[in-house]
Amino acid sequence: MINCTTVAGLRGACDAARLDQRSVGFVPTMGYFHAGHRSLMRMARTANELVVVSIFVNPLQFGPTEDLSAYPRDLARDIEMVESEGVDVLFVPTVDEMYPEPTQTTVHVAGLTEGLCGAARPTHFDGVTTVVAKLLSMVGPCRGYFGKKDFQQLAVVRRMSAGLNLPVEIVGCPIVRESDGLAMSSRNSYLSEFERSAATVLSKALFWASETVVRGERDPQRVIASVRQVSILEPTVELEYVEVRSVGDLSTLDALDGDVVVAVAARVGGARLIDNCTLSIRGDDVRVDLGVLVHPSIERIPTCNE
Numbered sequence: 001m002i003n004c005t006t007v008a009g010l011r012g013a014c015d016a017a018r019l020d021q022r023s024v025g026f027v028p029t030m031g032y033f034h035a036g037h038r039s040l041m042r043m044a045r046t047a048n049e050l051v052v053v054s055i056f057v058n059p060l061q062f063g064p065t066e067d068l069s070a071y072p073r074d075l076a077r078d079i080e081m082v083e084s085e086g087v088d089v090l091f092v093p094t095v096d097e098m099y100p101e102p103t104q105t106t107v108h109v110a111g112l113t114e115g116l117c118g119a120a121r122p123t124h125f126d127g128v129t130t131v132v133a134k135l136l137s138m139v140g141p142c143r144g145y146f147g148k149k150d151f152q153q154l155a156v157v158r159r160m161s162a163g164l165n166l167p168v169e170i171v172g173c174p175i176v177r178e179s180d181g182l183a184m185s186s187r188n189s190y191l192s193e194f195e196r197s198a199a200t201v202l203s204k205a206l207f208w209a210s211e212t213v214v215r216g217e218r219d220p221q222r223v224i225a226s227v228r229q230v231s232i233l234e235p236t237v238e239l240e241y242v243e244v245r246s247v248g249d250l251s252t253l254d255a256l257d258g259d260v261v262v263a264v265a266a267r268v269g270g271a272r273l274i275d276n277c278t279l280s281i282r283g284d285d286v287r288v289d290l291g292v293l294v295h296p297s298i299e300r301i302p303t304c305n306e
């Protein structure tokens with residue numbers, strides 16, 4: 001594995017692969033890997049000759065009161081994981097390498113970044129699009145792999161790539177869940193054992209809401225109410241939003257039809273968690289996508305009490 005810390009090193013490795021007719025798959029991350037990250041690497045591995053992973057905790061996407069300094073990091077463990085996933089290039093830049101000068105150039109996607117997570121995190125998506133645009137420009141033509149758990153991020157990155165004609169194919173990858181349904185997230189490590197168990201109410205509520213749609217419910221407000229009804233069973237879980245949106249443009253809906261996402265954000269102890277399920281609705285036919293359960297052989301991320 002090539003371990004590089006400079007933009008020139010990353011570019012050189014990617015250019016050399018393409019010169020050799022080898023396709024490049026790129027997985028941008030903030031590290032502290034769990035099975036969700038590993039599934040992105042595996043998707044990239046199956047479709048590309050060169051797999052590149054970046055680890056960079058991007059200060060630009062954290063608000064002033066958010067968890068930048070507390071964000072979990074364990075580079076030694078991450079390196080072991082990328083090696084075991086057969087990754088070819090690992091890029092771990094410093095903040096100075098990524099932002100050598102005070103940031104004056106940013107990338108903004110209008111519309112899609114407003115509301116949902118953008119309401120509570122008003123500067124977050126500009127930070128994401130700026131760093132992702134920079135990383136994609138360093139890697140060059142590639143397939144880029146992003147998790148569907150961050151469904152708004154995925155929609156925003158797709159829109160940015162199309163809007164800027166970036167030479168990249170964006171691939172959305174399934175949510176990976178722990179065996180009790182909790183969506184994998186590096187931020188799960190902030191949860192105590194009690195909070196972690198309470199947080200499983202989010203996936204239960206999404207499952208229950210999707211069941212109501214399978215049984216014929218098409219009113220978004222009733223689907224939202226069913227998520228709230230289940231979540232209320234766990235007072236430790238403070239819902240920030242429950243929304244039903246169209247998958248492609250995140251528009252609100254009067255009635256459920258087509259590809260729809262039911263999304264939640266909640267505060268649980270010191271963690272802000274998000275989760276969602278997507279529904280593909282064609283008349284009476286409803287396909288539910290809640291993601292996949294982690295394979296028991298893959299290590300679970302420890303909570304703060306372990």
Ligand code: PAF
Pocket residue numbers: 028029030056058061128131132150153
């Ligand atoms: O999803 C993430 O981990 C981050 O938002 C990303 C895409 C790596 C950009 O920093």
